Amino acid sequence: MRSLPEPLAPLRLRVASREPLTPAVVLLTLVDPGGGTLPGYAAGAHVTLTAPNGRRRSYSLTEAGSPAPDRYAVAVLREPGGRGGSASLHDDVRAGDLLEVSPPRNTFPLLPARRYVLIAGGIGITPLRAMAAELRARGDAEVELLHLTRSPELTPWLEELRADGAVVHHSRSGPGSGRLDLWPWLAVPDDDARVYCCGPAPLLEEVRALTAHWRPSRVHTEEFAGVSADVVGASPFTAVWEPTGARVEVPAGTSLLAALRRAGLGVEGDCEAGTCGTCRLRLLAGAAHHRDVVLSEAERATAVMPCVSRALGDELVVAPPPR
Structure with missing residues (x-):
């Protein structure tokens, strides 16, 4: 009989800060209560939080990876149609509270390439923000980040993304509103490039269709809301x-x-x-x-x-x- 490795024990972390990023997104910064370092991670990793109401939800870490970080940062989108986990993290959590948090896991790893096209839809920006930061810190690859949102007021880190040269497109406001044509970024397959996309299912389906002529190993997708x-x-x-x-x-x-x-x-x-x-x-x-x-x-x-x-x-x- 094959053996199954024991899951790593959960951590008990303190909420160091709680910062609203938009009316629907709150940034939680989590630290070790004793001031120690936390288990390391690389961009693309996520942790699972147990909300005060007992619900468990997984969230991508939003900052560049580190072998010994002093904090984890996650952005929580309130989901009105969900099971109450995100609502509890919004309504019931305050700075100073202790939360049960799983050690980081990475099922969306950043693999080597010369060029990266990072495409985010809505709250799917969270792992790609970490990837962009990690890649820019390395300085050895070209990075293009596209963030597709409905409007400026619903866009976390809007000014930061613009300052970093990201393409930020709003489908429901401003000049050029409507659907962004992704073909200019995906038309030419490149074996030295990788495409990473995180967001809702329709965006992932579109990216998969537009990259059908790419090598499958060069295209990586993650549906942020989970699957059915x-x-x-x-x-x-x-x-x-x-x-x-x-x-x-x-x-x-x-x-x-x-x-x-x-x-x-x-x-x-x-x-x-x-x-x-x-x-x-x-x-x-x-x-x-x-x-x-x-x-x-x-x-x-x-x-x-x-x-x-x-x-x-x-x-x-x-x-x-x-x-």
Whole structure:
């Protein structure tokens, strides 16, 4: 039986500051209560915060990576249609409060290239801001940052981005409003370049279509809002619960997590979007279609997030995480 590495223990961090960036986005700066350094990270990494109401949400770190940072900074967008995690972080958190925070994980790593095209939509600017800062600090690559938003008042770090030479486009205000044509940046494929895009699903779909003539390995996307298990695929499969041998049928359109719960198996879960890591299970046999933003490539050989991931074949054998 393959072993699953233990998840790293959560940190208990103090909110050093709480700064509104827009009417809907607040910047939380988190530090070690004892003044020590924090686990290191590279641009593209995220942490998972447990809000005062108990909900867990994952947020990209907004600053350039460091091997021993003295703080983490995350930008939290209030999501009116969400499950209450972002609202609790907005309404219930004050400077001085302590929050449970996971150590950083990076499923959107910045890979080597001579040139980078960074395309952000809305709050998807957070990992790309960190990438741009890290790349500019290195000084060994060309960086083009595009930030697509609805209006200036809804754009975090607007003046900073403009000062750094980013292309900031507002679809609903100002001259040239409407949809920005991305083709001038993506028309010519370049094996010495990489495209990184983070934002809502329609933007990712557009970028994938416009880069269909690029090498797939040069285009990297991350849907900031997480994913839905309902769109993973239409094929049903069987889940085998290893502790008892119970066989659970997972119909098309039903998540593995929901099917296990309906079978009376008490699998924990929170975000149901592949971002918080709460529902993590051991993967003992079978090939999974992974769609989370929590597990690393190495971990995906022995773990699965049942809220969004399904089977590539007819069967998966799963078990609870080690206690």
